[in-house]
Amino acid sequence: MTALVLPPVPFLVLIVVGARLILPRRGLGYLVLLLGVLGIWFSNCQVTALALQDHVLKPPGPLQGAELARLEAAGKAYAQQVAQLRRAGRGGAVAPSVAVMALGAGREPLAPEYGVSDLTHFSAERLRYAIWLGHRTGLPVGFSGGVGWAQQGDVGASEAETAARVAQQFYGVPLRWTETRSADTRQNALLTVTMLGEQQVQEVVVVTDAFHMPRAMRVFNEAARHEAALHPDRPVLKVTPAPTHYWRREGGLDWLPSVGGATNVRVALKEALAQLTGV
Structure with missing residues (x-):
C-alpha cells in the first residue's frame, strides 16, 4: 500500500x-x-x-532531566542488588525493575564486507543509543527484532541476534534480552512486553527513532494493558520513550x-x- x-x-x-x-x-x-x-x-x-x-x-522530547535522573537512580539500585548478591556468594542473575530495549529497523542478511548479517543504519543508531543509555543509567539493555515481512524468505540471523553480536564485538556490551521473532512494530511490543512481564520487569525504556516513537508508544502501551489483563496479579508495565535521531534544520538547504x-x-x-x- x-x-x-x-x-x-x-x-x-x-x-x-x-x-x-x-x-x-x-x-x-x-x-x-x-x-x-x-x-x-x-x-x-x-x-x-x-x-x-x-x-x-x-x-x-529527548530523555533528559528528571526522567533521566530517575532512571539513573533505578540503575544504582540495581547495581546495589547485584553487589549484595555477589557478596552473599549467591549465584543467579538479579531481575531488574527497568529494561532498556531498542527496536529493530531492518538488517542486511549478508553484508559482503563483513561476511555476516549486519544492521541497517536505523537499527545501528538505535542500538548505539540504547547502549549509551545503559552506560549512563547502569540499566541492562536488550534488542527486539526478528525478520521483517519483506525478508521472510531470507537466510541469516535475526535483527536481535545480529544486534547482540554487534553489541559484543564493537561495544563490548552483552545484551540482557534478545527478542528474535517479531516482524513489525506491533509484534515488537507484544513479544517484548510478554518476555519482560515473565521476568517481573516493571518498566521498559523504548529506544527508537523520533519519527517512529509515537507509533511505538501506542502499540507498547496497548501491549502492556493487554498483558496486565491476562495477568491481573502483575502491575501494568510502564512504558518510557527514549527517542533518538531527531531531524534538525539546516537552513536554506532544507528547501x-x-x-x-x-x-x-x-x-x-x-x-x-x-x-x-x-x-
Whole structure:
C-alpha cells in the first residue's frame, strides 16, 4: 500500500493527468501539472520532513532531566542488588525493575564486507543509543527484532541476534534480552512486553527513532494493558520513550531536494499513514 500512495507515485499521476487536461482545459491542465511538479519537489525536501515531524507525528522530547535522573537512580539500585548478591556468594542473575530495549529497523542478511548479517543504519543508531543509555543509567539493555515481512524468505540471523553480536564485538556490551521473532512494530511490543512481564520487569525504556516513537508508544502501551489483563496479579508495565535521531534544520538547504530529504519524507508519511489507519 505504501509503495502506491507514497511519493513520487501520486505526483507522477498528477503530472500525467495534467498533461492530458492541457488540450481540453488548458488552465486546469497546467494547474494540475504544476501541482504534480511542486509535489515531487517538496516531497524530496528536508523542510517537508521537518514539518511532518513537528506538526503531524509530534514525537516526545529527548530523555533528559528528571526522567533521566530517575532512571539513573533505578540503575544504582540495581547495581546495589547485584553487589549484595555477589557478596552473599549467591549465584543467579538479579531481575531488574527497568529494561532498556531498542527496536529493530531492518538488517542486511549478508553484508559482503563483513561476511555476516549486519544492521541497517536505523537499527545501528538505535542500538548505539540504547547502549549509551545503559552506560549512563547502569540499566541492562536488550534488542527486539526478528525478520521483517519483506525478508521472510531470507537466510541469516535475526535483527536481535545480529544486534547482540554487534553489541559484543564493537561495544563490548552483552545484551540482557534478545527478542528474535517479531516482524513489525506491533509484534515488537507484544513479544517484548510478554518476555519482560515473565521476568517481573516493571518498566521498559523504548529506544527508537523520533519519527517512529509515537507509533511505538501506542502499540507498547496497548501491549502492556493487554498483558496486565491476562495477568491481573502483575502491575501494568510502564512504558518510557527514549527517542533518538531527531531531524534538525539546516537552513536554506532544507528547501532543496536531497536524498536525505526524500528518505525522511517517505518514512514520515509512512508513519502518518500508520497512525491514520491504526496499524
